[in-house]
Amino acid sequence: MFIQQLINGLTLGAIYSLIALGYTLVYGILRLINFAHSEVLMLGAFIGLGVLTFFPAAFQAGPLGLTTVFVLSMLGSGVLNMFIEKCAYRPLRHTLSLAPLISAIGISIILQNAVFLWITNQSQTFPEIVVPTNFSIGPATLNSLQLVILFTSLVLMVLLHLFIQKTKTGKAMRACADDLEAAALMGIDSNQIIGITFLVGGALGGAAGVLNGMYYGSIKYNLGFLPGVKAFTAAVLGGIGNIQGAVLGGFILGILEVAAAGYLPNGSEWKDVVAFVILIFVLLIRPTGILGEKIAEKV
Amino acid sequence: MALAMGLGLSGCGQKAQVLRIAVAMPLTGDMGTEGQGVRRAVELAVAEINESKKFPFPVEARAFDDRADPKEAVNVANLIISDPQMIAVVGHYNSGCSIPASQVYSRAGLAMVSPASTNPKLTQQQLESSWNGPKSVFRVVPTDDVQGSYAAEFIYRKLKFKRFAVVHDKTPYGQGLAEQFQKRFVEIGGQVLSFDGISVGERDFKALLTRIKSLSPEGLYFGGLYTEAGLLIKQAKELGLKARFFSGDGTKTPTLFDVAGEAADGAYLTITGIPVEYLPTAKGFIQKYQKKFPGMELKPFDHFGYEATNIILETLAKILPPPPQNPLTSVPTLRAALIEKLRKTKYSGLLGLTTFDEKGDTLNKIITMTQARFKDRSFPPLQ
Structure with a gap:
């Protein structure tokens, strides 16, 4: 049972981590909590469903088909996230710090209702592009879907790491995260870098949305809300603004939840309480999160 | 207006x-x-x-x-x-x-x-x-006391299952139905191995189902609606949980198949009255x-x-x-x-x-x- 629960926890954690990266990337640069991120995630799942509905050829194409679905949904949700930034956050960037936050909540509500009213308010079956086959690991079973989720998220995390550490754009992103104004003075086009950050964060969210749809087999308009809140928590737990922290926080939260639901009596009712109590304790000891650095005073 | x-x-x-x-x-x-x-x-x-x-x-x-x-x-x-x-x-x-x-x-x-x-x-x-x-x-x-008792007796007397895990969605409907089922099932000699609540809107029940699997029940009784029921059925199958699935009238809708897919086949659901087509x-x-x-x-x-x-x-x-x-x-x-x-x-x-x-x-x-x-x-x- 332990191995099985570990697998459950890691799969859940992998999805949380991907979403948490989207929050943390944006926060790192703008000190803004992008509340619309959970809707970007949901729309990513819907784009994936759309791709599969209109190009059923993707089913026959095996791994290539799967990759196409991911690339298109990531592109779609990345561009959407960029668009949100341009319309809803950029004009408010130099105003009161609460204004972009309210704008983010507004965008979240608008997007959720747009899907609710214009697309569907029902659960939609997410087609099985990966047919689940079970592999036994001792007494536990690992299915091909869980493998795809773990593999995809790890690949995306490694790619993100390489992008941020090794490329020039990545360097510019880090510079902007350190100090937006100083970076601009050094000749970095900060608007462009912020746009790219939203693109990357949104793309990761879109991938998480498709994974979520594949894993649970159905999607609907409000699917982003709960994982969004959890992933945001994971980002804070790991140290918001810190990329490794988001990944670590995601996995810790996933495993904590599974452990609480799996081992405590009546745990499935209490798992969120348990997870959040631990979160509060961690934050009491380390207010900036596990890997969080001291944030320089910014006013 | x-x-x-x-x-x-x-x-x-x-x-x-x-x-x-x-x-x-x-x-x-x-x-x-x-x-x-x-x-x-x-x-x-x-x-x-x-x-x-x-x-x-x-x-x-x-x-x-x-x-x-x-x-x-x-x-x-x-x-x-x-x-x-x-x-x-x-x-x-x-x-x-x-x-x-x-x-x-x-x-x-x-x-x-x-x-x-x-x-x-x-x-x-x-x-x-x-x-x-x-x-x-x-x-x-x-009411649910009629429905839950009926399910308990049907399972115990007709299907001869004795060991059950019970899950409900913490709503007045779901929890009420699950409690009525549990009460009657224990009364007539059945064994309820676990009784757990889940939240409406939650999508991952694998941790709970893994624990239930370790108790090896013959059946799983769920009080709740079709979305959570469908996810439970699907994830139970993925985990290789052999228990048969039982639930009430809140899950009996064709949409259940949209959520659970083929895994829903064979699920036992009580309904109130006689199916209209009969x-x-x-x-x-x-x-x-x-x-x-x-x-x-x-x-x-x-x-x-x-x-x-x-x-x-x-x-x-x-x-x-x-x-x-x-x-x-x-x-x-x-x-x-x-x-x-x-x-x-x-x-x-x-x-x-x-x-x-x-x-x-x-x-x-x-x-x-x-x-x-x-x-x-x-x-x-x-x-």
Whole structure:
């Protein structure tokens, strides 16, 4: 049972981590909590469903088909996230710090209702592009879907790491995260870098949305809300603004939840309480999160 | 806006020459398809009565969306009672909505007949000393104590399963049903290995199911609605949990197959009454329904909605004052008379004979065990 629960926890954690990266990337640069991120995630799942509905050829194409679905949904949700930034956050960037936050909540509500009213308010079956086959690991079973989720998220995390550490754009992103104004003075086009950050964060969210749809087999308009809140928590737990922290926080939260639901009596009712109590304790000891650095005073 | 106009008109002293029946159902969201079905059935019953010219005035069905949300249900209930032409309510769907809304209706002296809510508390609360209004709540479906006990006995005596895990969704409907099942199952000698709650909206139940798997139950009983049921069924299969799946009327809808896919095949679900397609008395209803709404799939509670509306209309016909008087001049008296007369209902319709006990529960308490069949998305009854 332990191995099985570990697998459950890691799969859940992998999805949380991907979403948490989207929050943390944006926060790192703008000190803004992008509340619309959970809707970007949901729309990513819907784009994936759309791709599969209109190009059923993707089913026959095996791994290539799967990759196409991911690339298109990531592109779609990345561009959407960029668009949100341009319309809803950029004009408010130099105003009161609460204004972009309210704008983010507004965008979240608008997007959720747009899907609710214009697309569907029902659960939609997410087609099985990966047919689940079970592999036994001792007494536990690992299915091909869980493998795809773990593999995809790890690949995306490694790619993100390489992008941020090794490329020039990545360097510019880090510079902007350190100090937006100083970076601009050094000749970095900060608007462009912020746009790219939203693109990357949104793309990761879109991938998480498709994974979520594949894993649970159905999607609907409000699917982003709960994982969004959890992933945001994971980002804070790991140290918001810190990329490794988001990944670590995601996995810790996933495993904590599974452990609480799996081992405590009546745990499935209490798992969120348990997870959040631990979160509060961690934050009491380390207010900036596990890997969080001291944030320089910014006013 | 239409409502505001209605209010405006009556405010000027001109009585609108119409009586209204409210259909309070979830019309959007996950339970929306079920609610829309009931709404169509009520509209059908109302259209029939208008065609028959039984009343000297038209009757109108007006739909209200409670979104399966108890808070919204109370808002909707307040809207409904503020319409002076409203004579009765067919609703709500979820017990969690019906219970708070029924208190609003009672205060306004408005009769409510639920075609779907099965939690015993809905009618029982009227016996409490804190209940101030008239006993205005009725329902045409048998309650969860009947349904849960029936499932327990069917499982223990017919299927001979003894070891069960129980899960519920922490709503008045789901938890109530699961508790009734557990109570009866233990009484007759069964063993309940675990009793857990999950949250509506949650999508990952693998941790819980892994723990349940380690207890190796023969069956899993779930009290809740189809979305969570579908996810549980699907994830149980993925984890290789062999236990058979059992649940109640909240999960018996073709949409279950959209969520669970092929894994739903073979799930045992109890429903209230007899499936409408097996009811000889419902043939006429099905034909008329399909003629009025071509291409629409019949939903599980539509015939209950139709029956509830007909009971209200039939009873209304009995209490109308003789012709020279305009029955629409004093709707409040009419409302009170309707509640009193409903109590003495003896209505013979497609569900068979409906009579109410002193709480307003139907004495027509038939439960059927059905088994989900994936290939034609149907739920044939078991004998």
